[in-house]
Amino acid sequence: MSGAEPVVAVLALLACVTVWLLVGRGRTEVPLHRGDVHQRLEGLVAAATRALDEPDRRRAPTLAHKGVLEGGRRVRVAFFGPAGRVRAAVSVRRDAPPLRVRLEGVLDRLRKRLVPEDIVTGDEAFDARFFLQSARPDEGAEALTNDVRRAIKKAFTRFDVDRLELGPGELAVEADADEKCAPDRWQELVELLDETATLIDIRPVHVRALGGERGLVRDEDGRTRCVYCRDGLSGDEDDLVACERCRTALHGACWEEHGGCPVFGCGGRTPERPRLRG
Ligand SMILES: [Zn+2]
Ligand SMILES: [Zn+2]
Incomplete structure (x- = not known):
């Protein structure tokens, strides 16, 4: 047993050096x-x-x-x-x-x-x-x-x-x-x-609450999401607003929390809200 230890130690050292040379x-x-x-x-x-x-x-x-x-x-x-x-x-x-x-x-x-x-x-x-x-x-x-x-x-x-x-x-x-x-x-x-x-990443999607096409942000897998909280969105949700400037749709609550359009570089201040029904 004790005879194998130096060999193991040398092999381990060699492995470390190889990894360092290859990647580090x-x-x-x-x-x-x-x-x-x-x-x-x-x-x-x-x-x-x-x-x-x-x-x-x-x-x-x-x-x-x-x-x-x-x-x-x-x-x-x-x-x-x-x-x-x-x-x-x-x-x-x-x-x-x-x-x-x-x-x-x-x-x-x-x-x-x-x-x-x-x-x-x-x-x-x-x-x-x-x-x-x-x-x-x-x-x-x-x-x-x-x-x-x-x-x-x-x-x-x-x-x-x-x-x-x-x-x-x-x-x-x-x-x-x-x-x-x-x-x-x-x-x-x-x-x-x-x-x-x-x-x-923005894709045009029909947003039912706004009665037309607006932009929704896609994630890496192509799923449409809220640009702020990253929850999945289909465009069929009741509580969506869209930025009047860049037309990106997101949750109304997310717009309020951020205090404006969260799309980087947009700076939109006015949201387009669903019309009240009835
Ligand atoms: Zn959201
Ligand atoms: Zn915007």
Whole structure:
């Protein structure tokens, strides 16, 4: 028995080293608590800022933080030290269509003359500025509503994002981690992604109490939910109100509790209420 112990100890040590080499090396991952992202992201921002100041960029570490935003959306921000790049991603519904958006280059322009582009939204300025690819072009075009296009333009303009990818369950952007997308702006970038993902998750549903179509937020599995309390909603409930500004429907009590429209970035103050019957 005692003869086997050193062997076991060596094997255990080897296993630990292997795991460290495979998954842990040079990477810090701090799990975030619900709604705690803002505070915890500061750690990543500080570490990335130090790494970018490093004279030898090849030695800069790769760092990643993940957590859950206040509304329940998962977020993950990764900093690739040697490349000086940042990738920020938030969760969206799993049935979101695949979509790749990047700034249109000269080659893309030539290519478009030969082969029609995957997606044409009809928004000329948008179509001219971006190169759009999707394996499900009809659904991809449908996801690019006015509001979603506006949010995408904002990401490219305000943060110098150079690619945006929507895939099953994830919305992600990538950028050089300098100037417009320096670490001290990642917080704001995550907020914009959260806002964009909410817009992508909204689905038009007939809301009986309001007598017409309004938006309901979908969760990752595509189920429609109250944007505030996350309870399932079908549109058939009696106690629904809708925001006059973004037309998202939710429980009247949830609207009151929040004191306005809880859809990120909307700020609507006036709810549309069911007409009293009788
Ligand atoms: Zn609710
Ligand atoms: Zn609203």
